[in-house]
Amino acid sequence: MGVSLRNLAAAILAMSVLAAPEVRGILPDSQEPISLDADSSEFDRESNTLIFRNVHITQGVLSIAAATASADGLDFADSSWQFDGNVRIDDEYSRIRATRAVLRFRNHRMVHASASGQPANFERDATEDTRALSGGARSIDYDLEAQTLTLSGEAQLIDGQNEINGETLLYQLAEERLVATSDENGAQRVRVTVTPQTLGVGETTKDGEDTNAGSVSEPAVPQPDIVR
Numbered sequence: 001m002g003v004s005l006r007n008l009a010a011a012i013l014a015m016s017v018l019a020a021p022e023v024r025g026i027l028p029d030s031q032e033p034i035s036l037d038a039d040s041s042e043f044d045r046e047s048n049t050l051i052f053r054n055v056h057i058t059q060g061v062l063s064i065a066a067a068t069a070s071a072d073g074l075d076f077a078d079s080s081w082q083f084d085g086n087v088r089i090d091d092e093y094s095r096i097r098a099t100r101a102v103l104r105f106r107n108h109r110m111v112h113a114s115a116s117g118q119p120a121n122f123e124r125d126a127t128e129d130t131r132a133l134s135g136g137a138r139s140i141d142y143d144l145e146a147q148t149l150t151l152s153g154e155a156q157l158i159d160g161q162n163e164i165n166g167e168t169l170l171y172q173l174a175e176e177r178l179v180a181t182s183d184e185n186g187a188q189r190v191r192v193t194v195t196p197q198t199l200g201v202g203e204t205t206k207d208g209e210d211t212n213a214g215s216v217s218e219p220a221v222p223q224p225d226i227v228r
Contacts, residue, residue, distance in 0.1 A: 025173055026124055026133075028091050029144055031109050032060035034076050038069075050074055055083070061092040062110070064103070076105040087115065093125040096140065113142045119154065134158050135169070147173040 038052035055069040067085025081103045089096040098115035105111065115122075119136040126132040138153030148170060151157065155169040157178065166180040 025144060025147060026094050026122060026142055026149055027089065027096070027110065027113060027144065028060065028062050029109060030060045030062060031107070034059045034108060036074075048072065059110075063090045064088070064101075066101070076108045078107075079105050081105070087117075089113070089115070093127060094123065096120065096122045098140070109144075111144050113140075113144070115140045115142075131159050137169070149173060 035058045036052070037056050039054040041050065041052045043050055050071045050073075052069045052071075053067070055064075055066055057064040057069075064083065064087075066083035066087045069081055069083045071079055071081045073079035083101045083103070085099070087096075087098040087101045089098075089101065096113070096115055097117070098120035099117040101113060101115040101120075103110055103113050116139045119138055120140045121136040122134065122140060124130065124133040135151055135155065135157040137151035137155035139151075141150040141152070142148075143150075150171075151169040153167070155166055157164045157169050157171065164178060164180055168181040170179040170181075172178075
């Protein structure tokens with residue numbers, strides 16, 4: 001079933017369907033050694049920028065690959081990297097695909113990632129502690145320190161069964177809380193779609209109703225608090 005929320009400035013959704021007993025980010029926080037390899041490299045003295053072609057960077061389970069990369073420093077102690085062309089960011093459980101990405105490193109740790117595309121996409125696999133999570137938008141901004149994921153521009157977030165669409169989606173990973181915002185002129189409204197779960201034979205609903213006939217129990221739609 002679908003629920004369309006019209007003419008909202010913002011909607012705050014308590015996403016119990018995304019709740020998890022332990023927080024897991026989209027990309028890992030690591031201080032392991034960093035390795036870089038590329039087909040070629042050059043130094044642009046005028047802009048004081050390093051440029052790499054067909055580059056691949058790894059740090060533990062984190063892998064970053066792109067057609068080109070440029071950076072204002074190579075030691076990763078305090079540097080910013082821009083990746084262009086078929087950008088692929090992967091770890092053991094997560095993936096980001098984008099046309100362009102800008103990553104910020106501090107003290108040899110990645111602290112911020114911004115990706116853009118038509119759209120840029122991410123996926124996080126299900127684990128014992130977390131549900132599968134995926135989404136896409138024209139831009140994805142991930143702050144590892146604040147543990148916030150912001151999707152902007154025709155944004156979509158899916159937890160496997162439930163889907164949220166809006167102009168901007170702010171997902172607070174630590175609180176498992178989602179803030180969905182429509183655009184100013186109301187053309188891109190917030191939309192919540194909840195897919196019913198089918199219970200197996202012999203299972204019961206929360207009200208104790210028997211499902212021996214293979215009936216379908218429909219979960220409650222998350223009730224938003226409206227901020228005007």
